[in-house]
Amino acid sequence: MTSRDPRVEAAISHWAPRFVANGxxxxxxxxxxxxxxxxxxxxxxxxxxxxxxxxxxxxxxxxGYTVSAAGHYTRAAICYHFGKFLFVxxxxxxxxxxxxxxxxxxxxxxxxxxxxxxxxxxxxGKQLYGxxxxxxxxxKAPIVVMCMGLDSAKEEMDDYExxxxxxxxxxxxxxxxxxxxxxxxxxLCPEYERPVKAVIDWLQSRNDIDAARLGIWGxxxxxxxxxxxAAFERRIKACVALSGPFARSASFEGRPSINVExxxxxxxxxxxxxxxxxxxxxxxxxxxxxxxxxxxxVAGTKDRLTPHTEAERLAREVSGPCALxxxxxxxxxxxxxxxRYRDQTADWMAKELCA
Numbered sequence: 001m002t003s004r005d006p007r008v009e010a011a012i013s014h015w016a017p018r019f020v021a022n023g024x025x026x027x028x029x030x031x032x033x034x035x036x037x038x039x040x041x042x043x044x045x046x047x048x049x050x051x052x053x054x055x056x057x058x059x060x061x062x063x064g065y066t067v068s069a070a071g072h073y074t075r076a077a078i079c080y081h082f083g084k085f086l087f088v089x090x091x092x093x094x095x096x097x098x099x100x101x102x103x104x105x106x107x108x109x110x111x112x113x114x115x116x117x118x119x120x121x122x123x124x125g126k127q128l129y130g131x132x133x134x135x136x137x138x139x140k141a142p143i144v145v146m147c148m149g150l151d152s153a154k155e156e157m158d159d160y161e162x163x164x165x166x167x168x169x170x171x172x173x174x175x176x177x178x179x180x181x182x183x184x185x186x187x188l189c190p191e192y193e194r195p196v197k198a199v200i201d202w203l204q205s206r207n208d209i210d211a212a213r214l215g216i217w218g219x220x221x222x223x224x225x226x227x228x229x230a231a232f233e234r235r236i237k238a239c240v241a242l243s244g245p246f247a248r249s250a251s252f253e254g255r256p257s258i259n260v261e262x263x264x265x266x267x268x269x270x271x272x273x274x275x276x277x278x279x280x281x282x283x284x285x286x287x288x289x290x291x292x293x294x295x296x297x298v299a300g301t302k303d304r305l306t307p308h309t310e311a312e313r314l315a316r317e318v319s320g321p322c323a324l325x326x327x328x329x330x331x332x333x334x335x336x337x338x339x340r341y342r343d344q345t346a347d348w349m350a351k352e353l354c355a
Contacts, residue, residue, distance in 0.1 A: 007039040007258055014304070015082075017336040022156050023078040039258075043090065046083030047097045050076045054104055061107070070111035077105035077155045085151040086258045088265040095184070098153075102181060105131070105155040114165060121174065121202045123195055129181045130154060130174030130199070134209060135165045142213035142353035145199055145236075146173040147192070147229070149220030151262060153180030160217070163342055167350035170209050174199060176225070178266040187268035188221075190281035196229035200236075213237060213353045217345075218244060220305075220333055224282060227295060227314060231287040238352035239295040240345045243303055243333045246310040247283040250276030259305070288317035296323040296348050298341045300330020323348065 012033045019029050032045050057072030080101035087094045109116035114136045120127040131154050135141050144164050146157055154173035161171045175181045176195040178188025189195060196216065203211040215238040218226030223244020230239040252260045252272060260272070269275035295318055299311035308326050315324040325341055327334045334341055 004037050005039045008033070008036050008042065010256055010258070011036075011039075011042070014331070017331060017338070018333065019078075019082055021335045021338045022159055023075060024082060025075070028079065040089065043083040043087040043093050043097050046079055047100065050079030050083065050097075050100065050104070052076075053079060054100070057104065057107065066111040067113070070108040070113075073104045073108035074112075074158050077101045077108065078158070080104060081153055081155045085153070086262045088262050091265075098180075101153070101155045119172070119202075121199055123177075123198045124186070126185045128174055128176060128195060128198070130172050131157070131161075132170070132172045132209075133161055133165055134170040135168050138168055138170075140208065140210040141168055141170040142215070143170040143172060143203060143209045143211065144215045144217050144349060144353075145196065145203075146171055147196070147216065147218035147222035147225040148173070148175060148179040149218075149222045150179075150188070150259065150266065152219055152222070155180070160219075160342065163346035164349065167346055169215075169346075169350055169353060172199065172203065178268075183266055188263075188266045188278070190278065190283075191228075192225035193229045193232035196225075196233055196236075200233065204235075211235070215239065215349050215353050217349070218242065220244065221282075223298075223306075223333075224284065227284060227291055227318075228287065230293055230295065231284070231290040237293055238349055239291065239293055240298070240349060241295065241311070241314065242298045242341070242345075243300065243306050244310070244314075245282060245306050246288070246313045247285055248279040250280040252276065252279070255305070284314060284317070288314055289319050291318040292320040294321040294323075294352050296325070296345050298325045298327065298334060298345065300327050300332065300334040300337070302329055303332045303334075305332045 053076035057069045061069035080097045084094045084097035116131045116133040119130050157173040177186035216226045216236050217240040219242045223241040227241050230236045264275040267278040297311045299308035315322050
């Protein structure tokens, strides 16, 4: 009997809560990972399962069942996304799966409740893409700008979006530099206030949302990006940070090999030494004191990627009102205990932006 690839073992032991909480059916996770012995097969196996949902979506759409089609296509998108999200060992295969994830979510967008709109935002001579959704029956809703992490993308955000939308908030989940659709044109950007400025400038050109009541939300590395932007951008009125680092060192010692290689690729670094110089730029040390808007910080005590002490440090150093939730037993982004923060942070954001 062959021993399973340790990278696959790590995936099975750490990722189930995230996959399921964000829309992958539990049986899909169980069956796909059970069939996967080698990391090299990961993307292909997830893409095959995604194709099942995609086919169901196409059939539902052909039969005129648009609500069902939107659900099937969204599940297809999330399965394609999780096939590609850390699969940097085969860039061509990864990109094919990624393009399928984007295409499936795009097919779902007009049929979601409320519907979504694919948008393009000018940035440094190219474009950043996002999905904009507005709550039903509200002429100019406040808006939450949603920042992705190292391996997340806007196609993973349906559950989080739905919670904000149900509370009367619009959402803009966007792929920033080094993330999702922007990972091909741009290296990841520790100075994330730059893309966020472009996003807010663009939102202010819209007459169908209330950009004067704008919050920012970030997950994982996005839990650094969001407060980083809030330190520079006074147009941000409230911030949610989920399991973000306060500062990273140039060393990758002790970090999972898959994540390290993904950071190297997405930072467009030729070597780990070069990637370490990018990682060292990830810091709130000199800027956290400039965060004056209300901030809600979430971390888990069992987070193997970002110690909860990073959240405690951020809470100590901000200058504005701060809610700190350290969740006992929570893993990275506390996906294993999602019910302890997802509704709570959505309630808090709605209260801050609608006050």
